[in-house]
Amino acid sequence: MTITTKKTPVIKLRDLEKRFGIGDAEIIALNKINLSIKKGEFVSIMGPSGCGKTTLLNIIGLLDSSFVGEYELDGKSVNSISEIKQARIRSKQIGFVFQNFNLIPRLNVIENVAIPLVYKGMSHTKRLVVASDILKNFHLNEREYYMPYQLSGGQVQRVAIARALVNEPSIILADEPTGNLDSRSSHIIMEELSDLHKRGNTIIMVTHNPRLTTYSSRVITMLDGQIDTDTKPTIEPTEPKIKRQPKTKQTKRRKKSPFRMKRKKR
Amino acid sequence: MRLLFINHIQNARQSLQSSRARSLLTMLGVTIGVASITAILALSGGTNNIISDQINSLGGNIIIVRPGAAFDPTLDITQAQLHDNYSTSTLTEKDVESLEKTNNIKSVAPIMVLSGTIKGDSKAPNNSQVVATSPELADISNLKLRVGQFLDETLDQNTVVIGKQLSINIFGTESSIGRNLTIRGKPFVVVGVLKQVNNPINYNSIDFDNAAMVNFTAGKKLNNDVIQIQQIDIKATSIDKLKKAEIGANKTILANHVGEKDFSVLVGDKISQPTSHFFYTIAGVMTAIAAISLLVGGIGIMNIMLVTVAERTREIGIRKALGASNIDISWQFLIESLAISIIGGVFGYVVGYILAFSISDILTFNPVINWQIAVIAILISVVMGLLFGLYPAIRAARKDPIESLNRHN
Numbered sequence: 001m002t003i004t005t006k007k008t009p010v011i012k013l014r015d016l017e018k019r020f021g022i023g024d025a026e027i028i029a030l031n032k033i034n035l036s037i038k039k040g041e042f043v044s045i046m047g048p049s050g051c052g053k054t055t056l057l058n059i060i061g062l063l064d065s066s067f068v069g070e071y072e073l074d075g076k077s078v079n080s081i082s083e084i085k086q087a088r089i090r091s092k093q094i095g096f097v098f099q100n101f102n103l104i105p106r107l108n109v110i111e112n113v114a115i116p117l118v119y120k121g122m123s124h125t126k127r128l129v130v131a132s133d134i135l136k137n138f139h140l141n142e143r144e145y146y147m148p149y150q151l152s153g154g155q156v157q158r159v160a161i162a163r164a165l166v167n168e169p170s171i172i173l174a175d176e177p178t179g180n181l182d183s184r185s186s187h188i189i190m191e192e193l194s195d196l197h198k199r200g201n202t203i204i205m206v207t208h209n210p211r212l213t214t215y216s217s218r219v220i221t222m223l224d225g226q227i228d229t230d231t232k233p234t235i236e237p238t239e240p241k242i243k244r245q246p247k248t249k250q251t252k253r254r255k256k257s258p259f260r261m262k263r264k265k266r
Numbered sequence: 267m268r269l270l271f272i273n274h275i276q277n278a279r280q281s282l283q284s285s286r287a288r289s290l291l292t293m294l295g296v297t298i299g300v301a302s303i304t305a306i307l308a309l310s311g312g313t314n315n316i317i318s319d320q321i322n323s324l325g326g327n328i329i330i331v332r333p334g335a336a337f338d339p340t341l342d343i344t345q346a347q348l349h350d351n352y353s354t355s356t357l358t359e360k361d362v363e364s365l366e367k368t369n370n371i372k373s374v375a376p377i378m379v380l381s382g383t384i385k386g387d388s389k390a391p392n393n394s395q396v397v398a399t400s401p402e403l404a405d406i407s408n409l410k411l412r413v414g415q416f417l418d419e420t421l422d423q424n425t426v427v428i429g430k431q432l433s434i435n436i437f438g439t440e441s442s443i444g445r446n447l448t449i450r451g452k453p454f455v456v457v458g459v460l461k462q463v464n465n466p467i468n469y470n471s472i473d474f475d476n477a478a479m480v481n482f483t484a485g486k487k488l489n490n491d492v493i494q495i496q497q498i499d500i501k502a503t504s505i506d507k508l509k510k511a512e513i514g515a516n517k518t519i520l521a522n523h524v525g526e527k528d529f530s531v532l533v534g535d536k537i538s539q540p541t542s543h544f545f546y547t548i549a550g551v552m553t554a555i556a557a558i559s560l561l562v563g564g565i566g567i568m569n570i571m572l573v574t575v576a577e578r579t580r581e582i583g584i585r586k587a588l589g590a591s592n593i594d595i596s597w598q599f600l601i602e603s604l605a606i607s608i609i610g611g612v613f614g615y616v617v618g619y620i621l622a623f624s625i626s627d628i629l630t631f632n633p634v635i636n637w638q639i640a641v642i643a644i645l646i647s648v649v650m651g652l653l654f655g656l657y658p659a660i661r662a663a664r665k666d667p668i669e670s671l672n673r674h675n
Contacts, residue, residue, distance in 0.1 A: 063587055063667045084591045091589020102584045102671065106284055118273045119589040163588070 009036035016069035029055045031225035042197040044213040045206045047222035053206040061173045062086045091119045095164030099176035101156045103148040110144040116167045138162045154185030174205040190215050278602040292570045295563020296610025300643050302556035304618025306549050308633030316631045317469050327508050329500040330532045333357045356528040357495040361519050368518045370503050370511040375403035377497040382450035384478050386436030395477045398485020406499045414443045414458030423484045426454040430462045431475040564654040571603050571658035583670025596663035603655025611647025
């Protein structure tokens, strides 16, 4: 793939360590993680519950700054960035997609999508125009003034993705974006993400579903706070819808299933 | 940044609307507090206005000398109580005489309020006053006569000028010229009846409608030759000479009192310190209510804001993930508490005036409406909102985004 040839790593982690608790109850959530993710990569992170996937994602997303080690974002050490500037980076460069969607229930769809624009300092009308535009891309323009509870799970997640994208971030962090969705909605969501990837966005996705890794350009499996394997995707998407994926190339790269590897380790 | 503030305001409106009853109840505390403060200020401004209006209508060139040095405004007020006959006045007849000779002073009138029963056909009510003064008072205080004449040096000493209401009270008629009355058992002849003045609150602290005025020497005799001057009214030759007259009066009395500053010379606004005990009792009670309700209201705001922050923990997490900084979050909640307190304050301002106007129905003056009171009301509510909203706002800002996102509410 052309993406891998790009040189500059957007995210570079060196000896990243994260611990929770103190004394006897101390848990090492991340143990000396070394990872660099280049611009335009679609990385899937897999692994059993409690292996530190979400913690890693939170650190990458600048939500958690209490870690040991080195994290460079765009060549800048995160430790040296002030809280306000970190917030600005979250606002402009990073888009979050959550498993439980995390829309604000008292706001309607378009207002939810417009939230990131608020912190960019955009006026109310302009915010609504931009939010409306992006909702159109997700075929949700008829649902603009619906409340989140009036939408289906798949629609809600699409709203959440629209919200993550409204600031045109270069990095999209998705924490099990399809975890609460049925397979049909899952694939719609995955197609959206795959589309974004093709447009040059860096996507880091945590997932439990090995099938979804086929959309990605790189699959990382984690175990006990460490990176276990770092491979190319293996399983071909089963849904016939996904025709945009270059199947032939992917079949060539097919290796062991990460799902099977996980079992072996146990 | 400005747009962010607008958004915070929109946000606050939305959130207050979504919990309307709660917000209104919280506002009530602020409303009561600000209402009492507004009412107090409007009414005290009203009394001040009455007196300064009087002085201005008299040409604005009035100087007042009161016994005792003025240490602070409250002392002024307490010493101005002419009904307070317990303390011995430091002002003397000599002061009056030498003031008359001072430059830039047109006329001088000593005021000596005596206690004593006034009796005509019937006994006068207790609130009637006997005032011993000089003929100049009519000019200085602009007293108009209904019938007859004012006091005069050339007249017999046993003459009296009475207020209209007093005349009605003791004689049953407004025209009582030539009638006899007794003060402390001594006979006096009525030579004049004043026109209705109808302002018991004035810089002389005399309700002229209910007063009997006698010549200073007669008053002195009534009081067993003891001089007890509560106040000396001075009129300067013109308003331009007011300052000079004030300095002159100060020097003259200071010389008489061998350098001891046991008197105060008051000009302008200082004269208009309200002097009513009754008013101060009301004001005191209302200030206490105001202070307590502001405190309780403020605690209410803090309480509600803490609940709101707890309720919206997840929202805080989401907003942080989407790019809000800690400062953004704290502003969001601070503006919400400010909205509560300011809206409460505006209601309070309105309610305060309704209160002031309904109280003024039983008083003789109207509350003032000026921008200062509005500014104070708004300022109090802003300070409350900031003070009691700060802690919840900081708490909101300090919430850990990851923990907040995992919260299920």
